[in-house]
Amino acid sequence: MSRAGHWAAQPGASVVNVLMANPESKSSLIMPGEATSTCWSCGTMRAVHFCSACGKVQPPVPVNYFTFFALPRKLNLDTALLEREFYELSRKLHPDLYARADQQEQEWSMEQSSLLNDAYRTLKDPIKRTEYLLRLEGVELEEQSKTATEKARATGEVKKQVVPPDLLEEVFELNMQLEELRMQKKMGEDDPALIEELRKQKLKFEEKYEALFEELKGYWNQWDKLVDSGDEEARGKVRDQMLDLLNRRNYIRNLVRDVNEALEN
Amino acid sequence: MSSDRIVGIDLGTTNSLVAFMEGDTPVVIPGDDGLNLVPSVVALDERDQIIVGNSARKYLIETPERAVYSIKRLMGRGIEDIQDELKLFPFRLAEDMQAGEVLRIKLGDKTFTPPEISAFILRQLKRNAERFFNAPVTKAVITVPAYFNDAQRQATKDAGRIAGLEVLRLVNEPTAASLAYGLDKKQNGIVAVYDLGGGTFDISILKLHDGIFEVISTNGDTHLGGDDIDNLLIRIALDDIKGDMGLDVSRSGEAVATIRKAVIEAKIALSAQASAKLDIEVPGGKRYQREVTREQFEQLIQPIIDRTVGPCKQALKDAKLKPEQIDEAVLVGGSTRIPKVRALVEDMFQRKPHTDLNPDEVVALGAAVQANILSGGSEATENMLLLDVTPLSLGIEVAGGVTDKIILRNSTIPASATQYYTTQVDGQANVAIHVLQGERELAKDCRSLARFDLRGVPPMPAGMPRIEVKFLIDANGILHVSAREQRSGKEAEIEVQPSYGLTDEQVESMILDSFDYAEEDFRQRQVIEARNEAETIMAALDKGKKSPAWEQLTSDERKRIAKLQKALNQVKAEDEYQAIRKAIDALNQGTMRLAELMMDSAVATALKGKTIDQADLGEGPQSGHPVAKADFK
């Protein structure tokens, strides 16, 4: 079902019965065998967050953020529409509306609206959205990789990042200059030419950083086209390209941060 | 329904207020002195009874060791982070205070924790509201500075509980103010709320959208406010006195309190006048006199008010907004009366700030609006919904003493994050988690919130258990933690050691203790009940006057009853339980024959086969019995 069709089918309604709207995510929506497929209060077939028949908040079930908003797992997203939906759902789920309800409903409302807020915060941000989707697809960004973190935790080491091969030369050069600057500062010396050079380098990396975001949008389009195609291999390829891009982007971000720190200190 | 009446409370550093929604308008409930502001001053009198508000102020000068102000500065804090406060404020800590313990403040020879002292203020506000409604008040919305951390919020909630209030919501002060403003200006746009109060500074940027008040970012300083200006002026006066008269009075509590009173008056005067005179009697009978011009004053306070600039810039940056994108700026807090502060805000946001609502009252009014929303709303608040954020990032300590941020600042609340933990040793049964709040990289630079000990992890080889820990910040900005071992599905038991909080048991025992200092509460309840009784008996009497039985009384009897009724009416308005009680009993006695006659006529009517007017029987004044208690709707 297309996005437009989906929204058009439910004019103005935030009551999105995900069971109907998004058949492929059925399994992740409600655990098999759980007795929560109907509204606890009135018995109607339930939605993810609240009952479309009686309006009562429902106990949270494990859903991903896309499913929570009844969206397909696509990366191009109309954030204005998402915002509207966020406001509508807030008006149904926020704990303020359950201040007089019993404790159980209060708890569900708190959990549901935290899920709503977490989902909105993640999906409205293009980078967080992409990272989240990649995680749903079973991949981890190096920086956030759990295994890397756990390893670092166990050994007490600081996490190291692999330098993207195409940046190797420039990064090597930059690190040399950074080291020189730090040395000079320690000695109380001041080399305006070196500072000027570092500023230039920083600017170059910042431009690269911006360009990567444009490049990412290209992958979004490829991904979205492939979502419904069933071409696993093509999807896997785009996924890996996005992963690589985000890792490079994070790397550059850290690099720029290091230069800023060195220049400021 | 009276039982559902929820009041809004602004528990301020300098003044506190209680408000509620009267129809479509939030109004402040005055105290028995007729004033809206209750100074946040608590004193212990000679009989060890607690005095709060205006009547406690004289103790600040007469017996400073039995009085305390600005207690809000100590809420949720430990001894190691109040060293600066101790230099500037006459807080007297208990001598046996230990590090890591909840602070205890001395009043006379008794000690109280900051939540208990705040509870005394809340109790006074509760009493004021109960007097106003003539009915018990048990539920409240209480405001807190937006930049309050978890421990400070928890301490405020504890204070509510100790005062006998169910705290339905903690609302951030600037957000509350925006609700009060938003009530009559139903428009969309970006609003900046600049809140400089007695002891705290907040800046919040909100997006208003068809009744939704969405906070985009907030920032602040919980130790910046009018207090700091007062302290600066006090220090200058003390230096002057020392220099000019060779007198060091800085150790005399009484002298400092006198100076404090004088500089505050001068500060207030300088908002309206070009100059103000300080004229203070110093020990030894001499007078310290000095004229301060507004220009001098503004130069002096510049460094203090400049400290609000950084948080404003950060809030704008976090909101990804430029100053010119702000549609409205709103001023909150007494310190925004200072013209120099107004100029700073105007300069910062490039527009004239709103000052239509009284900056001392607007937060309490907003709390009343939120209270109305929580009680189901009314026509005025229909569609209004507040979406607030957490002011500080939540993190956990990982290897190397580094903070791993799991919920970033300015995340809309409720917000949650899930982390997975495992064991490092075979058969390890406990996992310790250190929760932090703050923006700094290193754990030691962040605020320690609590240490959680996960217990009862099923015995497994190292690295095998997968413990899911869920961190949830609720709509009050308070953290909840739950944990589950995923392989066994077993709920892990969590033991919390709040870094600077009270345990449930401590709060319970404080609730009991508080009654020792609260004869006043009991007295107040008695007065309310007696007043209700008086209303009922007089309503019944008015009805009786229209019955045929009234005509059967002699004119002397009727005169006597009228006199007794007048007496009760007069005494009813006063706060004296015994007097009201006596007047009720007298009127009961005086109307005994009327009641009998009415009863007779009712019975006679019934015998004639007519229905008895239930009301006449049930509500008529009856001899010897106190009239049934009024059923308040």
Ligand SMILES: [Zn+2]
């Ligand atoms: Zn239902």
